[in-house]
Amino acid sequence: MDDEEARTRLLDAAEALFYAEGIQAVGMDRIRTESGVPLKRLYKLFPAKEALVTAYLERRDRRWTASLRGAVAGCADPVEAVFDWLAQWFSEPDFRGCAFLNAYGELGTGPAGVLDVVRRHKAELRELLAELAGPGREDLADQLLILVEGATAVAALTPGPEPAHRAREAASALLLAREGGRAIA
Template sequence: MDDEEARTRLLDTAEELFYRHGIQAVGMDRIRSESGVPLKRLYRVFPAKESLVTAYLERRDRRWTADLRAAVTGAPDPVLAVFDWLAGWFSEPDFRGCAFLNAYGELGADGPAAVLDVVRRHKAELRALLAELAGPGREELTDQLLVLVEGATVVAALEPGPEPARRARGVAERLASPDC
């Protein structure tokens, strides 16, 4: 096993375990054991748990953002397509809320700087995408859409299924209408 294969296996395992059980509840020994990567190689690829958590969140950010962008690209109403995409995500059987909000909630404002940077960057990218979809000069709508997306995600973590996204979509539709 080379370092690239070890990295992939470690990230796959970390993502599944951190997202399901939480970052603090999962130790490096469990990651090593479930990934099948020898301890020496694990620490060569990720010298500390913080570097593994950071890499896990960065990879999740790239995939999540790309999936959302693909869902809204070419949609008749890209703003509403965000909420349609969320409804599908919230319905996935392994949905456990937002990995970035979960990480921040677990680690707090004094958590590892590199991890918190990824969380903040992810939220800034989401806001930038919503601003792009809302259109120029619609900062208030952008902020409202961000609150709807984040709120629906938190509610869906407590009430899995598409309903939180559908309710948020209804509000977004009213907010984004030209009459507002």
């Protein structure tokens, strides 16, 4: 097994375990066992748990953001597409809320690398929502971010599509009130 394969196996194991059970509940030995990567190689690639957590979140950010961007690309109503995408995500059997907020909730302002990834992820999400809201509508992007984050937090407690549907209704009312345009169906 080369370093690339070992890194992938470690990140796969870390993502599955950290997301399902929490970062602090999962030790490096468990990651080693689940990944099948020898301990020496694990610490060569990730000298500390913080490095592994940071890499896990960075990879998850790339995949999560690319999936959301793909879902809204070319849609006639990209704001509607955001909430449709959230409804699908919230309905996944292993959904446990936002990995980034979960990490922040567990670790707080502790590891700087982890906190940087969490902040970057939220900034990227806000940037995407600003693109969808259109130029000069920063306040709308902030409001949509609150709806997305709120729906995600509620769905973590009550999984399923309903929080996304309710947030979509709120977004529709918000857009109607701002523009007098059509509601999101």
